[in-house]
Amino acid sequence: MTHTTTYGLLIFEGADELDFVGPWEVFTTSSRARDDADTVVLIAERPDPVRCSKGMRVLPDHTLDDHPPLDVLLVPGGRVEAQMANPVVIDWIKRTAAEVNWVTSVCTGAFLLHEAGPARGRRVATDQEHQDELEARGGVTIVRDARYVVDGNLVTSQGVSAGIDMAVWLVGHLRGRDHARRVMYHLQYDPAPPYQADEPL
Amino acid sequence: MTHTTTYGLLIFEGADELDFVGPWEVFTTSSRARDDADTVVLIAERPDPVRCSKGMRVLPDHTLDDHPPLDVLLVPGGRVEAQMANPVVIDWIKRTAAEVNWVTSVCTGAFLLHEAGPARGRRVATDQEHQDELEARGGVTIVRDARYVVDGNLVTSQGVSAGIDMAVWLVGHLRGRDHARRVMYHLQYDPAPPYQADEPL
Numbered sequence: 565m566t567h568t569t570t571y572g573l574l575i576f577e578g579a580d581e582l583d584f585v586g587p588w589e590v591f592t593t594s595s596r597a598r599d600d601a602d603t604v605v606l607i608a609e610r611p612d613p614v615r616c617s618k619g620m621r622v623l624p625d626h627t628l629d630d631h632p633p634l635d636v637l638l639v640p641g642g643r644v645e646a647q648m649a650n651p652v653v654i655d656w657i658k659r660t661a662a663e664v665n666w667v668t669s670v671c672t673g674a675f676l677l678h679e680a681g682p683a684r685g686r687r688v689a690t691d692q693e694h695q696d697e698l699e700a701r702g703g704v705t706i707v708r709d710a711r712y713v714v715d716g717n718l719v720t721s722q723g724v725s726a727g728i729d730m731a732v733w734l735v736g737h738l739r740g741r742d743h744a745r746r747v748m749y750h751l752q753y754d755p756a757p758p759y760q761a762d763e764p765l
Numbered sequence: 766m767t768h769t770t771t772y773g774l775l776i777f778e779g780a781d782e783l784d785f786v787g788p789w790e791v792f793t794t795s796s797r798a799r800d801d802a803d804t805v806v807l808i809a810e811r812p813d814p815v816r817c818s819k820g821m822r823v824l825p826d827h828t829l830d831d832h833p834p835l836d837v838l839l840v841p842g843g844r845v846e847a848q849m850a851n852p853v854v855i856d857w858i859k860r861t862a863a864e865v866n867w868v869t870s871v872c873t874g875a876f877l878l879h880e881a882g883p884a885r886g887r888r889v890a891t892d893q894e895h896q897d898e899l900e901a902r903g904g905v906t907i908v909r910d911a912r913y914v915v916d917g918n919l920v921t922s923q924g925v926s927a928g929i930d931m932a933v934w935l936v937g938h939l940r941g942r943d944h945a946r947r948v949m950y951h952l953q954y955d956p957a958p959p960y961q962a963d964e965p966l
Contacts, residue, residue: 618794
């Protein structure tokens with residue numbers, strides 16, 4: 565790992581918004597806290613706006629055949645079926661995963677890493693409602709009770725919001741725990757999910 | 766409040782990505798869990814792509830003068846200075862806030878609600894690093910130790926990730942605690958921020 569890090573986040577039609585925007589916010593905030601040392605880019609098959617899973621339209625920064633060399637690859641989940649059957653995207657994931665230092669996924673993005681190869685023979689996390697389905701594809705061990713799983717240079721997380729925790733772990737692993745805590749401070753990442761108790765209104 | 770809810774999320778050059786994508790994910794997931802009953806839209810001054818605070822480019826669904834009637838207004842934070850000096854946006858916030866059932870903000874979005882009026886004389890939360898600055902503007906009570914603050918129909922949250930908690934609170938208030946818990950389940954919103962302890966690596 566060099567002194568700077570280039571993070572490439574794949575996006576595609578049906579990618580879930582928070583799956584990639586959560587890590588995007590963590591990685592860009594980490595870069596800001598390091599005098600903008602790092603680069604964080606969105607990469608798609610085509611340069612057109614991508615319509616995400618819940619309808620948000622986002623513009624990619626680069627296409628699959630025109631992006632800077634990456635240190636970290638992130639593959640979000642969402643509606644992944646079409647991409648699992650898309651050889652252009654699957655081949656790109658396979659080639660890119662072989663070149664980067666870290667391969668990561670959020671939610672059902674693990675299905676794309678399985679299809680492309682990097683998740684084969686590894687311990688992975690995925691969306692809790694799709695664990696059996698991924699296991700049935702074979703050649704992969706599903707860790708069911710971990711929010712994210714680090715197996716060598718492969719880091720996979722459970723659904724949607726779990727990508728934030730995984731991304732914080734990664735920037736802490738790369739730049740230190742104190743740095744990760746600064747990032748959490750900037751994001752005020754001190755979560756307080758409501759309705760943990762049933763109390764009189 | 767009718768049986769369906771239309772959520773309008775303002776975006777602008779420099780709006781922070783997670784400030785609005787966190788609530789977007791919560792509101793759209795809430796709608797999905799209700800057979801797509803609700804509508805969630807991004808609204809900007811112009812129809813062009815908006816470059817957010819950390820560089821992500823997002824397309825609005827509507828412009829300020831061409832959007833459906835809203836039930837909930839959300840104003841994100843980020844680089845808000847230019848918008849505080851933009852009478853078109855400030856006037857729109859003022860008019861829209863008078864028409865909706867709920868007025869909400871995330872992070873420094875509270876500065877825009879203060880400039881436009883809805884936060885005047887109210888108890889509000891804002892980004893922890895900008896609390897003194899908002900207080901100094903006068904006519905507002907800063908609640909410093911709450912992740913989000915409900916004062917009448919005004920709901921304001923602290924920085925960035927706090928918008929997720931606020932949005933979950935709102936869908937639970939509108940549709941019930943069990944519904945909010947289903948939304949959290951779909952988002953796997955059971956956060957586990959890393960590096961809470963200092964332990965040997």
